[in-house]
Amino acid sequence: MDVLEETVVDLASTPVRELNKALHEAEPGSRWRVENPRGAHNVAVGIHEDIRVTVEGHVGYFAAGMHQKGWLEIVGNAGTGLAENIMSGTVHVTGSTSQSTGATGHGGLIVVDGSTGARCGIAMKGVDIVVGGDIGHMSAFMAQAGRLVVCGDAGEALGDSIYEARIYVKGTVASLGADCIEKPMRDEHLAELGDLLAAAGRSDDPADFRRYGSARTLYHFHSHNTY
Amino acid sequence: MDTSALRESATFDRATIRRIQQAAETGVYHIRGWGAKRPLPHFDDLLFLGASMSRYPLEGYREACGTDVVLGDRHASKPLHLDIPVTIAGMSFGALSANAKEALGRGASEAGTSTTTGDGGMTPEERGHSRHLVYQYLPSRYGMNPDDLRKADAIEVVLGQGAKPGGGGMLLGQKITERVAGMRTLPVGIDQRSPSRHPDWTGPDDLTIKIAELREITDWEKPIFVKIGASRPYYDTSLAVKAGADVVVLDGMQGGTAATQEVFIEHVGIPILAAIPMAVEALQELGVHRQVQLIVSGGIRTGADVAKALALGADAVSIGTAALIALGDNSPQFADEYEKIGSAPGFYDDFQDGRDPAGISTQDPELMARLDPIEGGRRIANYLRVLTLEAQTIARACGKSHVRNLEPEDLVALTLESAAMARVPLAGTNWIPGTEL
Numbered sequence: 001m002d003v004l005e006e007t008v009v010d011l012a013s014t015p016v017r018e019l020n021k022a023l024h025e026a027e028p029g030s031r032w033r034v035e036n037p038r039g040a041h042n043v044a045v046g047i048h049e050d051i052r053v054t055v056e057g058h059v060g061y062f063a064a065g066m067h068q069k070g071w072l073e074i075v076g077n078a079g080t081g082l083a084e085n086i087m088s089g090t091v092h093v094t095g096s097t098s099q100s101t102g103a104t105g106h107g108g109l110i111v112v113d114g115s116t117g118a119r120c121g122i123a124m125k126g127v128d129i130v131v132g133g134d135i136g137h138m139s140a141f142m143a144q145a146g147r148l149v150v151c152g153d154a155g156e157a158l159g160d161s162i163y164e165a166r167i168y169v170k171g172t173v174a175s176l177g178a179d180c181i182e183k184p185m186r187d188e189h190l191a192e193l194g195d196l197l198a199a200a201g202r203s204d205d206p207a208d209f210r211r212y213g214s215a216r217t218l219y220h221f222h223s224h225n226t227y
Numbered sequence: 228m229d230t231s232a233l234r235e236s237a238t239f240d241r242a243t244i245r246r247i248q249q250a251a252e253t254g255v256y257h258i259r260g261w262g263a264k265r266p267l268p269h270f271d272d273l274l275f276l277g278a279s280m281s282r283y284p285l286e287g288y289r290e291a292c293g294t295d296v297v298l299g300d301r302h303a304s305k306p307l308h309l310d311i312p313v314t315i316a317g318m319s320f321g322a323l324s325a326n327a328k329e330a331l332g333r334g335a336s337e338a339g340t341s342t343t344t345g346d347g348g349m350t351p352e353e354r355g356h357s358r359h360l361v362y363q364y365l366p367s368r369y370g371m372n373p374d375d376l377r378k379a380d381a382i383e384v385v386l387g388q389g390a391k392p393g394g395g396g397m398l399l400g401q402k403i404t405e406r407v408a409g410m411r412t413l414p415v416g417i418d419q420r421s422p423s424r425h426p427d428w429t430g431p432d433d434l435t436i437k438i439a440e441l442r443e444i445t446d447w448e449k450p451i452f453v454k455i456g457a458s459r460p461y462y463d464t465s466l467a468v469k470a471g472a473d474v475v476v477l478d479g480m481q482g483g484t485a486a487t488q489e490v491f492i493e494h495v496g497i498p499i500l501a502a503i504p505m506a507v508e509a510l511q512e513l514g515v516h517r518q519v520q521l522i523v524s525g526g527i528r529t530g531a532d533v534a535k536a537l538a539l540g541a542d543a544v545s546i547g548t549a550a551l552i553a554l555g556d557n558s559p560q561f562a563d564e565y566e567k568i569g570s571a572p573g574f575y576d577d578f579q580d581g582r583d584p585a586g587i588s589t590q591d592p593e594l595m596a597r598l599d600p601i602e603g604g605r606r607i608a609n610y611l612r613v614l615t616l617e618a619q620t621i622a623r624a625c626g627k628s629h630v631r632n633l634e635p636e637d638l639v640a641l642t643l644e645s646a647a648m649a650r651v652p653l654a655g656t657n658w659i660p661g662t663e664l
Contacts, residue, residue, distance in 0.1 A: 046444030081427035
């Protein structure tokens with residue numbers, strides 16, 4: 001499709017509500033460009049058709065919330081809860097994001113070129129998240145499924161109370177949370193990490209990463225495993 | 228043996244002694260279902276005055292007394308229109324069997340009211356059999372799916388519940404079957420925890436944006452409820468309204484749970500009787516009483532309870548424990564089986580262990596099959612009808628042509644505590660403790 005066929009929505013003159021309604025009614029395959037978001041909340045939430053959306057500028061809370069299909073790029077930074085509960089599709093942020101990036105995401109791919117705040121991937125349920133920079137404390141808290149890839153450093157209490165999600169970190173880990181341990185990198189992990197990095201358009205070497213996951217000691221309630 | 232001289236300690240009664248012994252034996256605290264079991268100031272402590280020389284009653288069997296209620300017409304383009312002011316509270320598939328969920332949906336639909344999902348998501352059976360289905364949006368987001376969000380008739384953001392304000396949830400491994408695990412994206416058979424905090428918002432300012440997000444995703448169609456466990460209802464109600472809630476759901480400490488520490492159930496939160504006037508005060512001060520509807524729950528058993536809750540200012544009530552009892556929970560027909568698992572009809576509260584003889588709080592296929600969802604639905608509908616008829620009976624006696632017209636002026640209290648909490652006069656006096664005569 002030609003770039004000229006893009007529909008441009010200027011949030012300087014159009015309410016977010018109108019933008020979202022238009023995106024919910026968009027034809028599959030259509031292209032959208034959103035200008036002047038100026039930190040608005042709830043930009044491009046609930047997209048459920050296979051469309052392409054580019055947001056030119058910074059966005060506030062819950063941008064791309066519950067994203068179900070298609071490709072969405074934010075050329076700028078994003079606030080709290082970027083692509084929370086994402087189901088499928090791809091969300092790419094060229095800058096950095098605040099806390100709870102990809103919270104409870106069930107599927108799809110989130111790529112953050114910069115860094116994220118605290119609780120990145122909290123309670124993730126199948127989403128893949130690739131972060132070019134660092135992630136904040138308590139990331140992957142109660143992470144159930146999916147992969148979190150960190151090309152920089154991880155903050156304190158990484159993977160606290162983690163279930164079956166897998167975490168790959170290239171840099172340092174300030175500390176591991178309860179029941180999160182380092183695990184060996186086997187061939188299948190190197191392969192899946194290579195695929196994830198490639199999907200995110202990165203050239204990092206999988207061999208430079210370490211893997212973290214659940215020791216599974218908290219899976220059954222016991223008086224001695226409360227903190 | 229002559230036992231007449233034996234005296235049980237009020238402080239160390241037999242149940243307390245047994246708990247101490249169990250703690251010493253196992254090192255694990257007691258987890259159970261149900262809500263608070265201790266005696267609490269409750270609706271029983273209130274009485275209706277009824278019509279007299281100064282009030283004109285309606286004819287009990289002839290004159291109309293409306294029961295319908297609209298929930299969530301502040302912002303939503305499709306508010307909920309219910310025929311009766313009694314709804315079914317949120318209870319999860321997982322905690323309850325699929326048959327129990329279906330029965331609740333069937334019964335509620337027949338009676339013209341709503342039922343509510345729970346932690347773990349929406350099942351097709353539940354959606355299919357519920358005319359009005361409220362979709363809970365919980366901290367765990369287990370099974371949270373935007374398609375289900377759009378299929379719902381209302382969305383309930385859950386901050387807490389009366390049995391455990393400030394607590395998360397727990398579903399023990401014996402109930403995490405393949406289907407339950409699949410819906411929650413968890414390994415089969417593990418003890419599953421539900422967090423106590425939402426993962427992507429922390430306070431009322433964030434909640435405002437979260438509610439706006441839910442509205443945006445559903446194109447401003449669905450009413451948004453905010454459910455709180457009764458602890459600081461004045462502030463919580465004020466903040467929920469400020470955050471944009473269409474409906475506040477307030478659950479007192481008698482409200483049930485499928486699995487919580489007993490110490491939590493019995494010692495955290497306040498009775499619903501104390502909570503309602505505080506929430507109503509907040510709504511009135513903000514000028515939104517009846518515009519933002521109030522649904523209350525926690526110990527609703529009879530139409531008298533319904534009428535009293537409405538008279539204190541609620542727009543509707545929710546039932547949970549009572550609905551399970553209507554389905555067959557604690558029925559004498561299972562006496563032998565209750566005995567085998569160390570319980571008895573009237574006492575069974577081990578909803579957490581998955582061995583419910585009535586087939587309600589279980590995922591065991593054999594036990595589950597005991598509950599016929601069609602017959603269960605009939606029983607729920609019957610019970611809802613009785614609650615409504617009873618509430619109408621009282622409303623007519625108080626001269627009200629609609630149950631929503633019941634008011635605090637219709638009530639007096641039997642005890643100082645209930646008079647102070649409900650803010651109605653002590654019977655036979657004009658005294659409301661806490662106010663000047």
